[in-house]
Amino acid sequence: MSRISRRDFVKLIGAGGALSAFGLTGCETVPQSASPAPAKAAPRVVVIGGGFGGATCAKYLRLYDAGLDVTLVEQNASYVTCPGSNWVLGGMRTLDDLTQSYSALRDRHGVNVVIDRVVGVDPAKRVVALASGKSLAYDRLVMSPGIDFRWGQIEGYDEAATQIMPHAWKAGPQTVLLHKQLLAMPDGGTFLMAPPPMPFRCPPGPPERASMVAHYLKTHKAKSKILILDAKENFSKQALFMQAWDQLYPGMIEWVPASAGGKIVRADARSRTVFTGNGDTHKADVINIIPAQQAPKLAVDTGLANETGWCPVNQLTFESTRVPNVHVIGDASIAGALPKSGHTANNIGKMTAAAIVSLFRGVPTPTPSHVNTCYSLVGPEYGISIAGVYRLGEDGMLQGVKGAGGLSPADATAQQRSQEAGYAQGWHKSIVADSFG
Amino acid sequence: MNLRHTTAGFLGALALLGAASASAQTISRGEVIASTCYTCHGTHGVSPSTIPSIDYIPAARIVETLKAYKAGTRYSTIMGRHASAYTDEEIVEAANHLASLPKKGK
Numbered sequence: 209m210s211r212i213s214r215r216d217f218v219k220l221i222g223a224g225g226a227l228s229a230f231g232l233t234g235c236e237t238v239p240q241s242a243s244p245a246p247a248k249a250a251p252r253v254v255v256i257g258g259g260f261g262g263a264t265c266a267k268y269l270r271l272y273d274a275g276l277d278v279t280l281v282e283q284n285a286s287y288v289t290c291p292g293s294n295w296v297l298g299g300m301r302t303l304d305d306l307t308q309s310y311s312a313l314r315d316r317h318g319v320n321v322v323i324d325r326v327v328g329v330d331p332a333k334r335v336v337a338l339a340s341g342k343s344l345a346y347d348r349l350v351m352s353p354g355i356d357f358r359w360g361q362i363e364g365y366d367e368a369a370t371q372i373m374p375h376a377w378k379a380g381p382q383t384v385l386l387h388k389q390l391l392a393m394p395d396g397g398t399f400l401m402a403p404p405p406m407p408f409r410c411p412p413g414p415p416e417r418a419s420m421v422a423h424y425l426k427t428h429k430a431k432s433k434i435l436i437l438d439a440k441e442n443f444s445k446q447a448l449f450m451q452a453w454d455q456l457y458p459g460m461i462e463w464v465p466a467s468a469g470g471k472i473v474r475a476d477a478r479s480r481t482v483f484t485g486n487g488d489t490h491k492a493d494v495i496n497i498i499p500a501q502q503a504p505k506l507a508v509d510t511g512l513a514n515e516t517g518w519c520p521v522n523q524l525t526f527e528s529t530r531v532p533n534v535h536v537i538g539d540a541s542i543a544g545a546l547p548k549s550g551h552t553a554n555n556i557g558k559m560t561a562a563a564i565v566s567l568f569r570g571v572p573t574p575t576p577s578h579v580n581t582c583y584s585l586v587g588p589e590y591g592i593s594i595a596g597v598y599r600l601g602e603d604g605m606l607q608g609v610k611g612a613g614g615l616s617p618a619d620a621t622a623q624q625r626s627q628e629a630g631y632a633q634g635w636h637k638s639i640v641a642d643s644f645g
Numbered sequence: 646m647n648l649r650h651t652t653a654g655f656l657g658a659l660a661l662l663g664a665a666s667a668s669a670q671t672i673s674r675g676e677v678i679a680s681t682c683y684t685c686h687g688t689h690g691v692s693p694s695t696i697p698s699i700d701y702i703p704a705a706r707i708v709e710t711l712k713a714y715k716a717g718t719r720y721s722t723i724m725g726r727h728a729s730a731y732t733d734e735e736i737v738e739a740a741n742h743l744a745s746l747p748k749k750g751k
Contacts, residue, residue, distance in 0.1 A: 268680070271688075272672065551684055554684050555681055555684065558677075558680045558681070558683075559677070562672045562676075562677055562680075565672065566671065566672060569670055569671075571670065571671045572671060574671070574672045574673065574674060574676070574677045575674060575677070576677065577674075577677060577678050577681060577735075578681065579681040579684065579727065581684070581685065581723065581727075593722070593723055595723055595726040595727055597727060597730030597731075609730040611729055611730075612726060612727070612728075612729040612730030613726050613727075613730065614726055616722070616723075624722055627722050628722050628723075630695055631695070631696060631722060631723070633694075633695070634685075634692075634694035634695035634696040635685055635694070635696065636694075637693055637694035637695075638684065638685050638686065638687055638692055638693060638694045638696050639684050639685070641687060641688065641693040641694075642683050642684050642687060642688050645688070645693070
């Protein structure tokens, strides 16, 4: 960093915590000489994708080392969190409540925020090309691209069909569309939901969505039904959800596993009909198909994905095992036993930031320790959770620590369910602040 | 704001920063584990939500509390499930790191 503009100066002063932390250790080692050290360019990190993974990584890179030149590239000027988007359907949040800006990353943490679309990465030259025609050079690249949908798995369900049968699995306009359809649904109607096969973003998301839809229907359209046609044989927190559904929404939610007719093979958007593998036909008033998923095209085009459609990474540093100097974090990565969640993306962002800082410094990378906490709201006063702590296992992959983590107890009291409902909402506020604030 | 004065302070800080960046600095296990607390308890333990802040708690009390969660002798909704993943040594290291942070209160 040879030239310091006033803008950079303000940014650096803004990163007060990091400066003072370095100051404490620096005092003992800095020679009291006025002659400056030879100018050395600050290591450059470009982070692609401003979701929980990318935003957290950019912020913590700067917290760990305010001497780094960190650029975050994101195509949208604001970000709508997927966590909490089911609560919109339950009438408990608006989309505005979930919308984050990048101003704190820019103004408080000194991250260069570039709103632009990445059109390509040249890993040999270490350059990211942007739609605007600009390019960004990097020493290390962090890609946190989220997910794309694997079209073609259900005949007739393509991008055009999502305008009639929304997936709402990326929060934003699709969430608004699904919410509108729910509000317009007649009392006595059917809301049909089709969760995808594993692995996918937010495993407890589909049953939480069914719960929030049920909460709305119970309050406003009590004669209605919810039909879940599942591409799987079981689902996350299944016993806890089913116990809660019996208690809060008796008889309203029917869940059909893949082997019992849950697997959808064809969809007809025009007539709002789906066809299952065992020959059943289901018409519904609202149809929410969540497609199968994979790493986004940019990751695939950069050579980061393997035959599974996801990106294998070194489990300590999240550096790609296929392309050097490129780290893949969040949903797109293969992170051992870690579920694809906002919480794990936040933790992977931090661990990767610590690893990158250590690699630049030429010191050992710290041994990572990841946490996942997924809260689900079954009703406004009824919350459940699953938790886990993850370490490097003997097979070289991240594994859950045995004897820790797990589910909320099956025999929890109403007060405990209510406490967890409160913490679910507190969690959202906290993780948003830790990632974007 | 006296810009000249602040600039001088800033350049001093930058010199310290440069030196600190250049010297070998490892990130400790305690710091890495503590950073995982921040997702729920706020960056550097200062929570913006109904989940409690943990930045103001003395190290000995953090250790005592986490060990009680781990042993199941203290009520929690979720902390018992988290705390049981860590060795006593790791709990002490994370607590010491948390307690070493500048106190911001809430």
